[in-house]
Amino acid sequence: MNQTHLATLLAVLEEGSFDAAADVLGISPSAVSQRIKALESDIGRVLVRRSSPVVATESGEVLAQAARRMALLQAETDVALRRTIARVPLSIAINADSLATWFQPVFSEVAKWDNATLRLRIEDESRSMMLLRRGDCLGAITTEATAVQGCEVRHLGVLRYRAMASPALRDAYTDRTGTIDWAHMPTLRYGPNDKLQTNDLDGRLEGKPVNRRVSEIPSSEAFLEAARRGLGWALVAELQGRELVESGDLVLLDDIVSDVHLYWQYWRLESTMLHDLTAAVVTAAAEALD
Template sequence: MNQNHLTTLLAVLDEGSFEGAADALRITPSAVSQRIKALESDMGRVLIRRTSPVAATDAGEILAQAARRMALLQAETDVALERSISRVPLSVAINADSLATWFQSVFSDVAKWKHATLQLRIEDEAHSLTLLRRGDCLGAVTTEATPVSGCDVRELGTMRYRPVATPALKDAFTSDEGIDWADMPVLRYGPNDAIQESDWRGRLPERPRERRVSQIPSSEAFLEAVRCGLGWAYVADLQSDPLLETGELVLLDSTHVDVPLYWQHWRLQSAMLQDLTQSVVDAAKQHLS
């Protein structure tokens, strides 16, 4: 396989278009198209779906994952040979709550590695394996203990979530009969927020037609929205504990949700990947139960 063709394939997938890949590679869109056609001819199958944005076919995903593995090894080789322009791309899929809390300990480690660059993709922990299977990242924080083909898995620990709200919000929707879960405004992170969604189904037999639901797709902003009284929500203990101690937030009941986390990464003989794995595991041991 031609290395330039593989590099072009990754650029097209990363940029989402042939034109974007041309800009990134500093070549013409025509040259990008010719390289992709040549690669598809060599493979004997279509690798790119010409949609907007473009997408990899099943064969394209397999080839892209192999290309990213080769790119990581090439980057490490360049570093070993002291080619100063080389950078080792460490691409990781991670959920927003982990990124906002325990994973930040990894930053100080990577900062000490002279040639490493960290590229994070925020994705719900239940969906991050999709990026790993496609080869879009070399490691992922996930809730899945069964390793993806070609990957190893390490147990990290558990994040506990509990229902919290401001004291004023709780009082406003509490009567002698208890909390009015149907009318009290609620928050959710996004459409894939499994914790909030499953809790609704457990508390309410039918979803109210006009329930006040605010969607806040940022972990830090989500916590701030809870603190301001925009709604109640399940929040990770790592984020809510300080506010519970000050009384800015209160627990709504004794329920909790424990989310087990795992680190899945490519099975690859890479010193940098081994260092990253150790850093992630150490950070999780320090902060997770």
Template sequence: MNPAHLDTLLSIIDEGSFENASLALSISPSAVSQRIKALEKSVGRVLVSRTQPAVATEAGEVLVQAARKMALLQAETREQLAERLDEIPLTIAINADSLSTWFPPVFAQVATWGGATLRLRLEDEAHTLSLLRRGDVLGAVTREGESVAGCEVVGLGSMRHLPVGTPALRDRYLVDGRLDWEQMPVLRFGPKDVLQDRDLEGRVDGPRARRRTSIVPSAEGFGEAVRLGLGWGLLPEAQAAPMLATGEVVQLDDQVVDTPLYWQRWRLESRMLARLTDAVVDAARAGLRV
């Protein structure tokens, strides 16, 4: 199997199209197309769905994972041979709440590693493993403690979410001293927001009425929407603490949500992946509940 063909496949998936891959590889679009056709002919399978963006087929995902491993090992070999290291793309799947709270110290660590670069894929922590299984990323912050085949897992700690809203919102939906959870407007991060989808468990019995739901797909924007009274939501403890201290929001009840988080990475003899794992674990231990 031609390594140049594998590298071309990986570039198409990372860059999103044949045209962008040609720019990244400094070859013509026709050369990109010819390489992929040759690779598909050699394995007897269609490897890339010609969509926008381009995505790997099931067979292509297997080769993408192999190509990413080869690219990482080749880059590290060049570094060990004291050759010029342009960049090592360390691809990570992470949820928005982690990225906006405890994860940023990892940036400071990676910044000291010469030519290393990070490529982050934002996904709900309940869904990050799908990117790891497909070979799209080298590691993932996830709520799943059972390791994916070919990966190893490290416990990071627990992220606590608090049910918060503005005092005015709380008072508006108090009925005989109890909150009307079904009528009070609520916030969602997005359609895969598993955490928020369970927010009525233990608060409402029986059938649940359809609620006024606003979707804000940004961790910072979500916090601002809560602070300004658009609805109530489950905020990470670190994000909610300053607003609770100033009285801009209040904790609506004592029912908090603790979510164990894990770091899963490819089981690969890689110094860079080991350093990345150490940086992620250190940041988590400082920013999450043990």
């Protein structure tokens, strides 16, 4: 397979269009199209769906995953031989809460490495596995303990969540006996795939139907601020909400603790950069997670 054609396939999938890939590669959109057609002719299968954005077919996903592995090894080889100033892209799927809390020391480690770049994809812990299976990422922070085919898995620790709200919101939905009206108190969730929040609320209501007031805040920092300002109650990572609880801006609504076990899944690949990245992730988690 032509390496240039493979690099073009990756550019199209990462940028989402032939035009954007052309800008990145410094060639014309027609040249991008010709390279993809040539690769499809070589493989004998359609590799991308010409939609907006462009997405890979099943065959395209298989080829893209292999191409990313080859690209990582090639970039590392180029750096080692000092033939180019290739940058090694380290693509990671990560949930917003981890990114906002314990993961940040990884930035300091990667900053010390020559020619390494991070590309983070914000995804719910459960959905990150899809990106790993497709080969869109070489590593993922996930709740899945079973390794994806071709990957290794490391247990990182437990991220603990507690139900929190502003004092005013708690008081507005607490009766004289101290019982919270979970069925009517406004709530927050990160997005439609926020299963942690949804499952927790279902458990508190014991399956009773309710006309919920749910606000979606797709940013970990803004999510916390929305809770502080009383837009709704939320399950907040203890690491993230601790200071606001200590200051009194947020209060704990009960003693229930929701433990989420986090795992680091990564390609089974002889790569120095990937080995160092794994060490940085494991170390950061060990210093912060239970």
